[in-house]
Amino acid sequence: MTENMQTLGMIGGTSWHSTIEYYKLINQMAGKVIGEQANPPLIIHSINIELMREQNKEKINAKYLAVSEQLQNAGAKAIVICANTPHMVYDFVQPKIQIPILHIADATGKEAEKLGLKKLGLLGNRPTMTGNFIPKVLKENYGIETIIPSEEFIPQAHEYVSKELTQGIFSDAAKSFFREQIGLLKARGADGIILGCTELPLLIKENEVDIPTLATTNLHAQMAVDFILN
Structure with missing residues (x-):
C-alpha cells in the first residue's frame, strides 16, 4: 500500500492553525489504512x-x-488548499497547471449527496459566505442550493472567524451566535449546514445542533487521503 502512495502538495498558512489541522487529519486518516x-x-x-x-x-x-507550479515541479500529483477562502483562486489556477486541485466544495458536495441534502446553509468568513466558489460547484456538480445568513449578520460572523476562531479563541459568545445562525438558516429551509471554516467544527459540535453539519476540513482531508492512497 505505501509503495503506491501518491505525493500530495499542500498550500497552507491561511491560517497556520488550519494547516496544522489538515496535516494532522491527513496523517491520522491515512494511518488508519496504512498503519x-x-x-x-x-x-x-x-x-x-x-x-x-x-x-x-x-x-x-x-x-x-x-506556489502550485512549485509544488507540481517538486513532484506533487495533486494539490490541496488548506482552507476554505483561498479556493477563490481555483478557476484562475487550475487551468494553468497539469495536476488537479482537489476542491473543498467537491468533498462537501459528495457527502451532501450521500446524505440526500438539497439545500445547505453556509457559515464562514465574509469571502467564503459571499463568494461563489463553493455555491457554484455545489450547484453545477450536485444540484445543491446554498444559502447564507442575512446581510445584517455577516459582519459579526466575519469578526468571530477572523478575530477569534483563526486565532484559536473559542468564546461562548461566538458559539451562541453561530448556533443562532444555524437555527435561522434551518428556518429558511436549510436541511444541512456547511461549517465553512476549519475552526468552526471545534466551536460547534455535531451533537449540539439538530441538523446535519458538514465539516469541510474533515471531508476535504478524507478526499486528500483517498487520492494519496488511490
Whole structure:
C-alpha cells in the first residue's frame, strides 16, 4: 500500500492553525489504512496570511499559481488548499497547471449527496459566505442550493472567524451566535449546514445542533487521503 502512495502538495498558512489541522487529519486518516508506523508523502508550502488580508485578488491569484507550479515541479500529483477562502483562486489556477486541485466544495458536495441534502446553509468568513466558489460547484456538480445568513449578520460572523476562531479563541459568545445562525438558516429551509471554516467544527459540535453539519476540513482531508492512497 505505501509503495503506491501518491505525493500530495499542500498550500497552507491561511491560517497556520488550519494547516496544522489538515496535516494532522491527513496523517491520522491515512494511518488508519496504512498503519501508524507509516505516513503519507506530503509537500507543504505555507503562505504568509497577510497576503489574504490585503484582499488584492490579482496578487493572491499570482501567488497561488506560483506556489502550485512549485509544488507540481517538486513532484506533487495533486494539490490541496488548506482552507476554505483561498479556493477563490481555483478557476484562475487550475487551468494553468497539469495536476488537479482537489476542491473543498467537491468533498462537501459528495457527502451532501450521500446524505440526500438539497439545500445547505453556509457559515464562514465574509469571502467564503459571499463568494461563489463553493455555491457554484455545489450547484453545477450536485444540484445543491446554498444559502447564507442575512446581510445584517455577516459582519459579526466575519469578526468571530477572523478575530477569534483563526486565532484559536473559542468564546461562548461566538458559539451562541453561530448556533443562532444555524437555527435561522434551518428556518429558511436549510436541511444541512456547511461549517465553512476549519475552526468552526471545534466551536460547534455535531451533537449540539439538530441538523446535519458538514465539516469541510474533515471531508476535504478524507478526499486528500483517498487520492494519496488511490
